[in-house]
Amino acid sequence: MEIRKYLAEAIGTFWLTFAGCGSAVIAAGFPQVGIGLLGVALAFGLTVLTMAYSIGHISGCHLNPAVTVGLAAGGRFPAKDIVPYIVAQVVGAIVASAVLYAIARGAPDFDLAKGFAANGYGDHSPGHYTLLSGLIAEVVLTMMFLFIIMGATHGKAPVGFAPIAIGLGLTLIHLVGIPITNTSVNPARSTGPALFVGGWALAQLWLFWVAPLIGGVLGGILYRWLSEEPAALVTGIPRAPAH
Template sequence: MSAETSATTPTTTAAASEPQTLVAELLGTLVLVFFAVGSAVLAGEFVGSLGIALTFGFVLLGLTYTLGPISGAQLNPAVTLALLLAGRLGPRAAVAYWVAQVVGAVVGAALLFLVAHQVPGLKTGEAFGSNGYGHRSAVGLSIAGSFVAEVMLTALLVFVYLSVSRRGTLALRPLDGLPVGLTLAAVSLVGIPLTGASVNPARSIGPALFAGGDALVQLWLFVLAPLVGAAIAVLAHRLTHREPHAWFADIPWLSDKLGGAGGGRHGRPAGEGDAQAGDPPGTSR
């Protein structure tokens, strides 16, 4: 393994389940919800859709620089699902990431809820930065249109994440945060008038729990659609990029059924200790 990948870099399922990585995912999702969703709840009338979209992008950019080398700064169950489907993350580690992300989002929303209630006259019921379709969409977008929009927006975000992240490790380099953060800002700018721009089930679950009412009734779409978008992004990435990992690499029987193309036996990621063609001797990715 190259010197670039240190002992603290999450390169395996075991490392991905270490307390540091899970705490990083919990705290990162907490911060993302508190500040980014908070920009909509507390300052939306002052900064507008552009300001909210930039806040999402800038917060993710900062978190990628600080947490990317620790956990990959996924902070999004859709991104975690994509890494699982792509064979870069094991099932147990993925579940641990999902739990950490959802808990972080709920705690972040709870802290935001406490702050919001200190603002005189601020209403949080059925709003509170939650996502919605139909009468809860700024443009009245239908349920079908909202589903397609969330799928496409999430697919773009996840595709960029898969493309810039290193093969054979879950870590992100600091500069990887630039395209990921800018993409989140872009999809948020497009998606805010449509659905409030979820592209992240955890980001939707936290605020919806405190908004209540129709926010909870419509929550299913903003959990399911981003996950579908993530699966589409994995397929698109397979078609456009050389991927050394087999499908479901950590589930040998399923990986073998799907061909195990690109990896070692049972889909072992080629990036884990295997140098790629053209690399200097003794290096790995």
Template sequence: METRTVVSEFTGTALLVLFGVGSLVLAGDYINAVGISLAFGFILIALAYAFGRISGCHINPAVTLGMLLAGRIDIRRAAEYWVAQLVGGIVGAAVLFLLAKQVPRLRTDDAFGSNGYGGRSPVGLGAGGAFLAEVLLTFLLVFVFLMVTQKVTLAGIEPVPVGLALAAVNLVGIPLTWTSVNPARSLGPALFAGGGALSQLWVFLIAPLVGGVLAAVVHRFTQLHPAGQAEEEQATEPRTGPWGRMRGGHRPEAGGPEAKGPEAA
């Protein structure tokens, strides 16, 4: 086990839950759905710049599953990430719970930023609709993650589209299910909310994983396969003539005037 990658996934997931779900629990009445969505997107971008070069900043079991199916990580690393993410989600929720208890008249029972359907959905979405919504929303998030990254890590401007995707799915999903798209994000708050949050948790553990699988499948058909990549690289290589001459009468390795060929002898 590489300790720094596991610690990065644990810490990143804990901070995502603390500040992302915290924006809903502590400030939801002031910033509304748009503000909550932006909070999730901004915190993911910040964490991706902090941990992206270390672990890839998955901080989401569905993303890790997509990376596993895409062949970028092995099952051992995926299992380490999953444990770190789920424990991190619980720890982040525990810290948020302690903070929420300091706020007078703040309700945490059967609420606490947990996801839900039916009577616990802002629009009354049923279980089937909630499952479908979470699959589709997670598909978008994981698909964007897979498409903008080339390896395991996040680098350059790659965190920005991933964060924007999370903000977008929250804008759509908050009125439906309070937006999960992340089993670790759902598990921690549900444990402290209890009641209906726990009985409905299965949807928000399974549906995001299904969305991650679908994203990996579609990514497999949209990415450039090794054979196609080799053809593309070959097409961009400089054309050479007999005896390795390039257009213009220069050899690639010489960088200057070409030596005379046999016909000049």
């Protein structure tokens, strides 16, 4: 049933947003034992790795509108399922943010003004990077993420290792991108926290839809052009998990 695919995407995106953003909100700066930038980057990678093995066989484990659109551009996903997948992903991210907010606000020093893991540029970039820097970074990082996904799930790639390559790829992306924009490469993940922060986060949210979607399409098209695509993967959802 199609509904199972959509529910799987919502659950998977819930986990990515809750555990990934949760690591930043709750654990990154915890006194003396905080996990820091490396820990947050690894947490995002682990969410993808664990969900890819859990739901990859159900929905393909996209968890990300940019991945869904990128896979469609690369000939790996049917266009008719793009909208329902994106809706499911955004719903999952919003629910995750609500649960994370309910937990995080229980701390005596919790302050939404600290950002709640929202993505931003300019004054709201961790490193105060400009809009142009954020745009370039998000396009390039998302493009390479799709390139990794397309390659790892190719019919001639080693079987069973795709989730590891994709999860580590997302970890690497966060190691580069956190100082620039807090790393989006995922419009759903960006939307959830932005709805709770409001104000500047909602005003800047457009970038974290536009740039990842452009990057996703570029990555999908680039890999499709570069690689010899087995016919079995050209239609439908790839059997190997994809973030």
